[in-house]
Amino acid sequence: MGGAKPQGGQHMFLELIATIVAGIAAAGLMMVITRASGGRLPKWLTPVAAGVAMIAATIANEYGWYGRTADNLPEDFVIVETVESKALYRPWTYLHPFIDRFAAVDTQSVQRHEDAPAMRLADIYYFGRWSPVNKLSMLADCAANRRAALTEGVTLNTDGTASGAAWLTVPLDDPLVSTLCGAS
Numbered sequence: 152m153g154g155a156k157p158q159g160g161q162h163m164f165l166e167l168i169a170t171i172v173a174g175i176a177a178a179g180l181m182m183v184i185t186r187a188s189g190g191r192l193p194k195w196l197t198p199v200a201a202g203v204a205m206i207a208a209t210i211a212n213e214y215g216w217y218g219r220t221a222d223n224l225p226e227d228f229v230i231v232e233t234v235e236s237k238a239l240y241r242p243w244t245y246l247h248p249f250i251d252r253f254a255a256v257d258t259q260s261v262q263r264h265e266d267a268p269a270m271r272l273a274d275i276y277y278f279g280r281w282s283p284v285n286k287l288s289m290l291a292d293c294a295a296n297r298r299a300a301l302t303e304g305v306t307l308n309t310d311g312t313a314s315g316a317a318w319l320t321v322p323l324d325d326p327l328v329s330t331l332c333g334a335s
Contacts, residue, residue, distance in 0.1 A: 163281060170208045177204030210243065216280050217250035227259040228276070231326040251280040256289075256330045267311025269294035271331040272301065290316060293332035296323060 178201035185192045221230060235248035260274040271291040278284055288301035290313055299305070299316035306314045321328055 166209075166212045169212070170205050173208035174201040174205040177201050213241075213251075213280075214247075214249045217253065220278055221253070224255060225257075227257060228255040229258055229330050230255045231275075231330050252282075253278050254327070256327065258330070261331060264311025270311050270313075272307075273331050275327070289327065289331070291328045291331040292318070293328070296321060296325070296328060298325070298328050298331075 178197050181197045181200035185194065185196065217233070224230075230253055232254040233250045234252040236251040237244040237248045255276050255278070257274045257276065262272045264270055269292060271293060273289055273291070275287050275289045276284055277287065290299045290301055290305075292298070295318075297318045297320045299313065299318045301307075301313075301316075304315045308314060
C-alpha cells in the first residue's frame with residue numbers, strides 16, 4: 152500500500168485549501184463581472200458566489216473521495232463492502248447518498264493451510280473518509296460459510312483451524328467470504 156498519496160489529516164488540509172481557493176476564485180470572478188456590468192449588480196453577490204463555490208467544492212470532494220481512493224488501490228485489492236452516508240445537515244445526500252467508508256480484501260494476502268483446505272486467512276483494509284486506514288486479519292470457513300476476525304484471544308492451530316474465534320455465520324452471497332473463498 153505504498154505511495155506518497157496524502158492520508159488522513161494531510162488530505163483533509165488539502166481539501167480545505169481547495170475549498171478556500173474555490174471561494175476566492177468565485178469571489179474574484181464575481182467582482183470582475185460586477186465591475187464589467189458597470190456596478191449594476193449588487194455587491195452582496197460576491198460573498199454569495201464565494202459561499203456557493205465553497206459548498207460546491209465540498210460536495211464535489213465528498214462525492215469524489217470514494218472513486219479517487221478506490222482507483223488508487225493496488226490491483227490485488229477487491230472492494231467487498233461500501234457504506235453510504237446520509238445526513239440532515241447535507242440534505243442533498245437524501246437524493247443521492249455518497250460512500251464515506253469501504254472495506255477491501257488484499258487478495259495477495261490470502262493464505263490456506265494444507266490440512267484445512269476450506270479455511271482462509273487474509274488481510275482486510277477498512278477505509279474511511281476522514282479516518283486512517285485500518286487493517287484486520289480475517290478468517291473464513293468456506294465449508295460452513297462463516298467468518299471471524301483474528302483478534303486477541305484467537306489461536307491459529309497447527310492443523311489449520313482456529314481456537315477462540317467468534318464466528319459469524321453469513322449469507323451465501325456474503326462478499327467478503329465469497330472473495331476469500333474464491334481466491335486461490
